[in-house]
Amino acid sequence: GGGGGRGAARAAVGADVSDAELLRFLVARKWDEDRALSMFLDYRDWRLEWPEGSVTSSMVRPSLDQDKAFLLPFVDDLGHSVILTIGRRHVPGEVSDAECELYPMFCFDRVMPYAEASGCSKVTVVVDLSSISYANVDLRQAKAILRMAQDRFPERLGRGILFNAPRIFFGLWKAMQPFLDDRTKDKFKFCYGAAELQQLIRSAECAEGAPNVPDIMGGMLPDSELLRIPDLPLGAPRGTSQGRQAQAPLHPGQGAGESAKGQSATPPRRQPLPAAAALMRGTSKDTPSAH
Numbered sequence: 119g120g121g122g123g124r125g126a127a128r129a130a131v132g133a134d135v136s137d138a139e140l141l142r143f144l145v146a147r148k149w150d151e152d153r154a155l156s157m158f159l160d161y162r163d164w165r166l167e168w169p170e171g172s173v174t175s176s177m178v179r180p181s182l183d184q185d186k187a188f189l190l191p192f193v194d195d196l197g198h199s200v201i202l203t204i205g206r207r208h209v210p211g212e213v214s215d216a217e218c219e220l221y222p223m224f225c226f227d228r229v230m231p232y233a234e235a236s237g238c239s240k241v242t243v244v245v246d247l248s249s250i251s252y253a254n255v256d257l258r259q260a261k262a263i264l265r266m267a268q269d270r271f272p273e274r275l276g277r278g279i280l281f282n283a284p285r286i287f288f289g290l291w292k293a294m295q296p297f298l299d300d301r302t303k304d305k306f307k308f309c310y311g312a313a314e315l316q317q318l319i320r321s322a323e324c325a326e327g328a329p330n331v332p333d334i335m336g337g338m339l340p341d342s343e344l345l346r347i348p349d350l351p352l353g354a355p356r357g358t359s360q361g362r363q364a365q366a367p368l369h370p371g372q373g374a375g376e377s378a379k380g381q382s383a384t385p386p387r388r389q390p391l392p393a394a395a396a397l398m399r400g401t402s403k404d405t406p407s408a409h
Contacts, residue, residue, distance in 0.1 A: 144274035197238040222266040228350040240276030248282040273333040312336035
């Protein structure tokens with residue numbers, strides 16, 4: 119049973135590891151305590167070699183310059199933090215094999231504290247595949263992200279949304295199948311159009327009609343509200359792990375326009391990630407427009 123698995127793992131790894139962390143490895147290995155323990159010990163050895171924050175911006179500069187990874191300023195209806203990656207900005211020729219491995223680590227180390235601070239250990243990942251070409255397709259990077267998610271951060275992915283996938287993507291998707299375990303594979307969904315995406319990632323805490331899809335993807339959420347993952351500091355701001363209070367939009371007065379129903383000149387009030395709000399109060403950097 120699950121309790122026996124947790125007990126055996128606890129005895130092997132010591133009291134400094136939380137039950138919640140051990141549980142993620144047990145679930146990932148379908149409650150096989152020997153496999154879960156082996157997986158956790160591999161993870162622990164890896165963390166000793168690569169402590170949180172050990173991948174610095176200078177080590178992944180080409181990927182950061184591509185400006186392709188963001189955190190949306192709210193949690194979705196499942197309580198997950200929402201990560202957005204823009205596929206057409208990925209240029210494989212600018213990224214080394216080593217960086218393909220380091221960049222996902224850099225991002226996970228910055229996003230997961232925010233997910234924890236918002237009250238849920240899982241994330242929703244939206245991959246914007248609009249307008250990608252063969253020049254953006256990169257099996258190396260896809261495999262590296264999957265390895266990181268499945269082997270180092272198990273049970274962190276709540277769901278994956280593949281947005282506006284063109285025909286050329288399905289060759290890559292087919293090539294990825296051998297590297298996807300069944301649990302991960304079942305979490306992915308294809309989605310087309312801003313209206314469908316709005317339904318998938320709408321926040322239960324946002325007012326009815328509040329825009330959740332960024333303008334860059336055909337929605338009404340101002341791109342200025344997106345948070346660059348590289349700008350997130352290591353560790354969540356203090357005081358963000360309990361409850362969320364209603365707040366005005368992160369950028370009052372910006373992004374004004376009609377709501378989805380065309381009845382309001384100002385976007386409805388939203389309740390952003392508390393960590394996101396704390397970050398935005400301390401930064402003045404604007405998100406660049408789509409390209």
